[in-house]
């Protein structure tokens with residue numbers, strides 16, 4: 001366990017974004033949203049008209065892994081409904097504090113595939129660059145809920161070492177900016193990073209793994225489109241959306257801008273009990289994604305991280321669900337059901 005000077009709940013309120021010194025109006029808007037996250041369980045329950053009996057559990061669980069929700073996401077949660085599929089993804093609760101056998105702090109053994117700080121290199125031809133330790137939203141099922149974020153916040157020298165490592169991998173074609181959420185970095189930081197990557201000749205793709213376009217679509221600014229599509233690297237954005245209700249008109253508009261700029265849009269979802277573990281929910285998600293210009297890519301079986309056991313869907317039911325949606329949807333709207341197994345050379349199909 002990492003020793004923090006403050007509890008996770010206190011840290012949630014601190015700034016997660018390094019602000020531009022002179023932001024334009026678009027940048028100010030998303031950066032203001034990031035500075036105004038809902039981080040207090042008392043406020044969350046009050047805003048949604050939920051029973052205060054849940055408060056002690058929410059406070060306890062948010063001490064271990066902070067509550068953090070951008071307000072645009074909050075507005076898509078149905079008030080007064082404790083079973084809302086978006087609420088369940090973000091509300092801390094007592095089951096997180098139960099210790100479950102078979103669940104661990106580092107279920108993906110990423111500690112072992114960390115050649116230099118900030119780089120996770122497990123698969124051939126592509127690697128993860130942990131560009132930012134923070135996220136705009138804290139998803140309760142996240143496998144990084146136990147991850148030593150602090151250790152992976154890159155300083156200048158570490159970033160240089162990570163780029164040196166990338167440069168030395170002759171068979172690498174794609175760098176995946178991951179996190180945390182890489183889009184909590186500001187556009188100046190990201191533009192500089194993309195310049196460095198574009199100068200590495202063996203790379204031809206730039207991939208971003210981000211939940212920000214879903215939870216705070218104002219992040220998709222013209223400045224972002226500039227660095228994302230302005231280099232010689234082909235841009236791919238893999239979103240993370242688990243339920244059709246996460247896609248509202250603001251999200252659709254942001255995704256439309258990305259599509260129009262030539263960004264390939266894919267989605268990965270996590271199969272989550274109570275959230276999207278029905279054929280109807282998965283079918284609606286695929287259709288809503290397609291309507292917004294996004295193709296479903298992966299449907300992940302949960303990584304067995306301590307504190308997330310209550311979200312797990314068993315493999316037999318997961319396979320049955322995918323079989324049901326395969327019969328209802330065109331093949332391109334059926335995501336690949338996968339699990340990440342440490343030591344494998346790719347995600348493993350179930």
Ligand SMILES: *Cc1c(COP(=O)(O)O)cnc(C)c1O
Pocket residue numbers: 120121122123126127128176346347
């Ligand atoms: C998931 C993952 C990738 C990307 O895998 P794809 O199958 O190409 O989407 C790359 N590196 C690591 C360490 C990963 O966990």
Ligand code: SF4
Pocket residue numbers: 135136137138139141142143144179180181211240
């Ligand atoms: S956005 Fe992704 S990395 Fe961040 S908390 Fe959610 S699941 Fe975890």
